[in-house]
Amino acid sequence: MRFSFLNLAKQALSAHRHWPEQWRFPEPKAEYDAIIIGAGGHGLGTAYYLAKEHGLRNIAVLEKGWLGGGNTGRNTTIIRSNYLWEESQGLYEHSVKLWENLSAELNYNVMYSPRGVMMLAHTVHDIQVFKRHVHANRLQGIDNEWLTPEEAKEFCPILNISPNMRYPILGAALQRRGGTARHDAVAWGYARAASAMGVDIIQNCEVKGIRRDPSGAVTGVETTKGFIGTKKIGVVAAGHTSVIMSMADVRMPLESYPLQALVSEPIKPIMPCVVMSNTIHAYMSQSDKGELVIGAGTDAYTSYSQTGGLHITTHTLDAICELFPNVRRLRMLRNWGGIVDVTPDRSPILSKTPVKGLYVNCGWGTGGFKATPGSANVFAHTIAKDEPHPINAAFTIDRFKTGRLIDEAAAAAVAH
Numbered sequence: 001m002r003f004s005f006l007n008l009a010k011q012a013l014s015a016h017r018h019w020p021e022q023w024r025f026p027e028p029k030a031e032y033d034a035i036i037i038g039a040g041g042h043g044l045g046t047a048y049y050l051a052k053e054h055g056l057r058n059i060a061v062l063e064k065g066w067l068g069g070g071n072t073g074r075n076t077t078i079i080r081s082n083y084l085w086e087e088s089q090g091l092y093e094h095s096v097k098l099w100e101n102l103s104a105e106l107n108y109n110v111m112y113s114p115r116g117v118m119m120l121a122h123t124v125h126d127i128q129v130f131k132r133h134v135h136a137n138r139l140q141g142i143d144n145e146w147l148t149p150e151e152a153k154e155f156c157p158i159l160n161i162s163p164n165m166r167y168p169i170l171g172a173a174l175q176r177r178g179g180t181a182r183h184d185a186v187a188w189g190y191a192r193a194a195s196a197m198g199v200d201i202i203q204n205c206e207v208k209g210i211r212r213d214p215s216g217a218v219t220g221v222e223t224t225k226g227f228i229g230t231k232k233i234g235v236v237a238a239g240h241t242s243v244i245m246s247m248a249d250v251r252m253p254l255e256s257y258p259l260q261a262l263v264s265e266p267i268k269p270i271m272p273c274v275v276m277s278n279t280i281h282a283y284m285s286q287s288d289k290g291e292l293v294i295g296a297g298t299d300a301y302t303s304y305s306q307t308g309g310l311h312i313t314t315h316t317l318d319a320i321c322e323l324f325p326n327v328r329r330l331r332m333l334r335n336w337g338g339i340v341d342v343t344p345d346r347s348p349i350l351s352k353t354p355v356k357g358l359y360v361n362c363g364w365g366t367g368g369f370k371a372t373p374g375s376a377n378v379f380a381h382t383i384a385k386d387e388p389h390p391i392n393a394a395f396t397i398d399r400f401k402t403g404r405l406i407d408e409a410a411a412a413a414v415a416h
């Protein structure tokens with residue numbers, strides 16, 4: 001769909017037309033075939049695919065707060081699949097393909113908008129790295145192309161390509177199929193579709209403990225609404241995964257950090273795509289309401305606080321004003337933070353665990369929104385079949401013992 005105010009208004013109206021008047025908000029049953037901990041996009045999507053593709057209907061999603069109140073409703077919605085390593089390309093491309101049909105599949109407008117994601121190069125090193133990505137992606141049939149600074153400006157006219165900038169733009173890698181979606185719509189769309197198939201979605205239900213039998217296999221969860229029995233538990237609780245996994249004595253290779261974002265006051269459309277700069281660390285797009293959506297970085301220190309240091313956002317705004325000087329006088333409308341959990345190689349874990357009946361989906365760091373449909377789809381397979389899907393087979397916890405890492409951290413330095 002083309003970028004115009006009329007289309008934005010149409011999209012917004014159609015997203016709200018399906019508001020869930022027929023929803024059930026049940027109390028938990030005594031026992032389920034499977035329990036998902038965490039009602040973000042990944043958890044709700046997992047429940048949806050368990051019900052739809054694997055016929056498991058006696059399942060529940062337990063959420064300590066409200067639907068999509070975690071990172072799913074806090075992110076800057078960048079979607080792309082231009083990762084370096086084949087394992088990541090397989091996972092994120094699977095996701096992009098599901099995004100393309102998700103609104104129709106869920107009968108809920110998730111406002112997926114493939115408006116293009118452009119990643120700026122400011123140094124010779126950036127040029128080499130991004131060109132390597134372009135070639136690696138194209139070998140796998142994934143679109144990615146190299147642009148000169150002039151071509152980059154043509155794609156995003158408000159971009160400053162002056163050679164006198166502190167970090168001049170030397171070129172850019174563009175994935176045209178990359179883009180954005182509406183984050184809370186993804187949670188609500190999956191929730192409504194899963195609920196319609198009989199999945200119980202239980203909010204205000206915090207998991208406090210995991211019970212196991214003498215053989216070590218899981219038998220259920222202790223929650224603020226009492227004990228609930230099950231033989232399969234999928235943990236999908238970004239930022240809090242280590243806390244929950246420690247209830248089953250599993251130590252995770254994860255650190256949790258605050259990550260922030262902010263939006264400007266709404267203005268007419270000026271930004272036709274997503275622009276990211278890893279080097280000076282800033283990225284921006286424009287939401288369907290007209291706000292400029294700006295992503296900041298993670299704090300330098302681990303924390304479970306959903307805020308983050310002010311200096312992180314001011315640093316980002318400095319970079320934004322340099323890249324887009326004509327937004328300098330805009331006021332910021334609001335800012336917020338989420339808690340992301342990060343693995344040593346900055347790739348996710350989608351895996352069985354050493355505990356029978358316990359599965360984990362975590363470690364998406366700053367970039368798991370884009371993966372929501374693909375991750376949920378293969379995680380449902382892993383739980384239903386008790387073995388990984390070929391797409392997530394490499395994303396095990398074991399890789400931190402064997403050393404067979406999927407090192408997107410070194411490849412990209414940033415992973416939104």
Ligand SMILES: Cc1cc2nc3c(=O)[nH]c(=O)nc-3n(C[C@H](O)[C@H](O)[C@H](O)COP(=O)(O)OP(=O)(O)OC[C@H]3O[C@@H](n4cnc5c(N)ncnc54)[C@H](O)[C@@H]3O)c2cc1C
Nearest residue numbers: 038040042064070071072075076078207338367368369370
């Ligand atoms: C500021 C910011 C910007 C981002 N930008 C991007 C981006 O542009 N592109 C991108 O791809 N990704 C981005 N991300 C990352 C992305 O948001 C996450 O990777 C993704 O949303 C994770 O989804 P989830 O469903 O796993 O987690 P969440 O949506 O966080 O869901 C987990 C849920 O688990 C619940 N929970 C936790 N503990 C318990 C418990 N004990 N019992 C019951 N429930 C519990 C939480 O309340 C939460 O609702 C960003 C993140 C942030 C914070």
